[in-house]
Amino acid sequence: MALTAESITTTALSILSQYGLGDLSMRRLARELDVQPSALYWHVKDKQSLLILISRSLKAEVDALCPATADPLAAAMSLREVLLKYRDGAEIVLLGYSIAPTDVAPQALGADRLGAELSHGILTLTLGAVAVEQNRMIFDVDAAEAAENFAANAARLLRSSRRLP
Amino acid sequence: MALTAESITTTALSILSQYGLGDLSMRRLARELDVQPSALYWHVKDKQSLLILISRSLKAEVDALCPATADPLAAAMSLREVLLKYRDGAEIVLLGYSIAPTDVAPQALGADRLGAELSHGILTLTLGAVAVEQNRMIFDVDAAEAAENFAANAARLLRSSRRLP
DNA sequence: ACCTGAACACCGTTCAAGT
DNA sequence: ACCTGAACACCGTTCAAGT
Numbered sequence: 466m467a468l469t470a471e472s473i474t475t476t477a478l479s480i481l482s483q484y485g486l487g488d489l490s491m492r493r494l495a496r497e498l499d500v501q502p503s504a505l506y507w508h509v510k511d512k513q514s515l516l517i518l519i520s521r522s523l524k525a526e527v528d529a530l531c532p533a534t535a536d537p538l539a540a541a542m543s544l545r546e547v548l549l550k551y552r553d554g555a556e557i558v559l560l561g562y563s564i565a566p567t568d569v570a571p572q573a574l575g576a577d578r579l580g581a582e583l584s585h586g587i588l589t590l591t592l593g594a595v596a597v598e599q600n601r602m603i604f605d606v607d608a609a610e611a612a613e614n615f616a617a618n619a620a621r622l623l624r625s626s627r628r629l630p
Numbered sequence: 631m632a633l634t635a636e637s638i639t640t641t642a643l644s645i646l647s648q649y650g651l652g653d654l655s656m657r658r659l660a661r662e663l664d665v666q667p668s669a670l671y672w673h674v675k676d677k678q679s680l681l682i683l684i685s686r687s688l689k690a691e692v693d694a695l696c697p698a699t700a701d702p703l704a705a706a707m708s709l710r711e712v713l714l715k716y717r718d719g720a721e722i723v724l725l726g727y728s729i730a731p732t733d734v735a736p737q738a739l740g741a742d743r744l745g746a747e748l749s750h751g752i753l754t755l756t757l758g759a760v761a762v763e764q765n766r767m768i769f770d771v772d773a774a775e776a777a778e779n780f781a782a783n784a785a786r787l788l789r790s791s792r793r794l795p
Numbered sequence: 796a797c798c799t800g801a802a803c804a805c806c807g808t809t810c811a812a813g814t
Numbered sequence: 815a816c817c818t819g820a821a822c823a824c825c826g827t828t829c830a831a832g833t
Binding site for chain 3: 815816817818819820821822823824825826827828829830831832833
């Protein structure tokens, strides 16, 4: 199968969901694709830009689950679910969102929908909370009630947009 | 000067504020301290536990600025300031908070003070937002109004604890 | 107790050279 | 256009051996 940016991304996603970011090296990726490490650099600028491709792919997954008009709290919960599918998903998307915000923010949580400020708030809360949650899974620190806890804090933040007294 | 966990942490902090996490390697640290890399492992279990020592040191810095009774919003702003002093401070403390929550959460933002749920909310929001902010500084993506933006979202979250109608 | 020296098993990236 | 092979400059960690 022809090596493309897409096939590289797909393979990266599969390494990620099985083993996590620690095992996602360019060399490991090349081995899995039966090419030399240097071959990857013809299709992808460097590792960081691969991580951005991954972030965009996760955004697309969330968009497929949640139309642009979806309830923001539901969209935040979907984003969390998608991030959890891939070990260290939150850490990667945090990087992607830092560098290419508009490309990575799900439609239902974008600045167009919620305003720049609240959009940034709910995204950084989600990425921070899920990054912590995923770290805890790895080092198995207790993370019971992570879902409810996150839902409650996301709701607090989003609810505040309906003006207070 | 005698090599200790403390002197290693101090040197790490100085590398961090000057160069960032990318340059904070055990080998680089050893060079700076004029010892062999292997010498570090007598004082510190591994790199991860060094990152936790660093997280605790930043917590102490925040506590020195904010007593346990400080206003939570002011404490969140102080935490942000301390994180910003060290390149990638947020990323490191996010890891530290994941593994040793009670050791790393500043007093004024701890579960004792705000309740487990809101404490976790404000901490993950802060760590997520500052991690994004620091990444943007590195790749110089526009991050104007980062402070005001963060303050607004932190206030939204914290304000919600005074029950709504 | 504390540190050195050498080794093991890795990294990301570049670049001439091949096809 | 697309890939190989070899190289460069690194990593974290372990462990026998020295003092």
